[in-house]
Amino acid sequence: MLNQLNIKYPIFLAPMAGVSTPALAAAVSNAGGLGALGLGSSTIDGAIHQIKQTKLLTPNAFQVNFFCHEEYKLDKEQEKDWIHFLSKEFFRLGKEAPTQLQQLYSSFKNNDDYTNLLLDTKPKAVSFHFGLPSYSQISALKSSGILTMVSVTQLSEALEAQALGIDILIAQGIEAGGHRGMFNPSRESGIFTSDLVSILIEHPQIQLPVVAAGGIMAGDAIRKMLDLGASAAQLGTAFIQCEESAANQSYKNALFQQKNTQITDIISGRPARGLISQWHQILASCHEVQHSGYPYTYDIAKKLSTLDPAFSIYWAGSNVSNIRRLNAQALMETLIEELL
Incomplete structure (x- = not known):
């Protein structure tokens, strides 16, 4: 497939x-x-623009990514309770808390406009996070020559993805920065990247290529994953500091100033790993309050993060202390040299 x-x-x-x-x-x-x-947070027009711009900058293949989370009707009581819980932070900053939460992102599986934009722009590969699109969507993409991939965090998800026709599995270990890709946010497997790769490679029913993802910062770590049987390795945190990334300078600086990360679901409504911040400290006081779920919870978190730097949201993997300050080309050259 690769x-x-x-x-x-x-x-x-x-x-x-x-x-x-x-x-x-x-x-x-x-x-x-x-x-x-x-592209999970992009508008249709924004996604099309980014794909076209990338094609102008490279003749080579690249992947695009969308969210496949389960959409649901917001529980108004949970919404009210979560806003009330965080309202004291807005009050402290002299601001009014929002009166309602917005659904920031729609799911690929419920929006055929996303499918159509891929069929029109034809990127070489598309990956999915938080779950799987419909069988008809996958079939349409594959019929158009677009390779399909999905993040999986455990064996059951990999088997489900393979049965539906996905081409490549991205094995996301617990070390990964940002959002955990599990299909059901309440079913965290907690498997390390190397262990998940081994589980998928060694399982007799899994016949798909496996890409290792999670906590990989250098070429020797890539080599370790390839030796386990992975076909490739996926890196995220290592590239956030690059001048080509859209992360602001405060985010980039924080990656070199902090070493500790933690997973929490109170920022966005789904478990995600990021640098320790005020969000992780207020966990101690919210045991009796249930957040509103993804992506509604993310809406109020983003609003609060723009008002107080202590609530900044900096997603990062567990090995963030191993990143290097390099632009994308130099980092790739370094990774390749270390790998070979």
């Missing part, structure tokens, strides 16, 4: 929504890896 992408080196850029850019994706692809665009 041969269809015609990449020279088994290095994937993680498709980080809000951080990846056409320039970053193109730099990785031009260096022989697989660049990526995180």
Whole structure:
């Protein structure tokens, strides 16, 4: 399957929504890896623009990514309770808390406009996070020659993805920065990247290529995953600091100033790993309050993060202390040299 992408080196850029850019994706692809665009938070027009811009910057393959979360009707009592719980922080800052929460992102599986934009723009590969699209969507993409991939965090998800026709599995270990890709946010497996790769490679029913993702910062770690049987490795946090990424300077600086990360679901409504911040400290006082779920919870978190730097949201993997301050081309050259 990976041969269809015609990449020279088994290095994937993680498709980080809000951080990846056409320039970053193109730099990785031009260096022989697989660049990526995180489009889950983009509008249809914005996604089309990013894909077209990337194609202008590289003739090589890159992947695009969308969210496949289960959409649901917001529980008004939970909404009210969560807003009330965080209202004291807005009050402290002299601001009014929002009166309601917005659904920031729609799911790929419920929006055929996403499918149609892929059929029109024809990127070489598309990946999915938080779950799977419908069988008809997968069939349409594959019929158009688009390779399909999905993040999985445990064996059951991998088997489900294979049965539905997905082409490549991205094995996301617990070390990964940002959102955990599990299909059901309440069923965390907690499996390390190397262990998950081994589970999938060794399982007799799994017949798909496996890409390792989670906590990988250097070429020797990539080599370890390849030796376990992975076909490639996917890196995200290592590239956030690049000048080509859309992360602001405060985010980039924090990656070099902090070493500790933790997973929590109170920021966005789904478990995600990021640098320790005020969010992780207020966990101690919210045991009796249930957040409103993804992506509604994310709406109020983003609003609060713009008002107080202590609530800044900096997603990062567990090995963040091993990142290097390099632009995308230099980082790719370094990774390739270490790998070879």
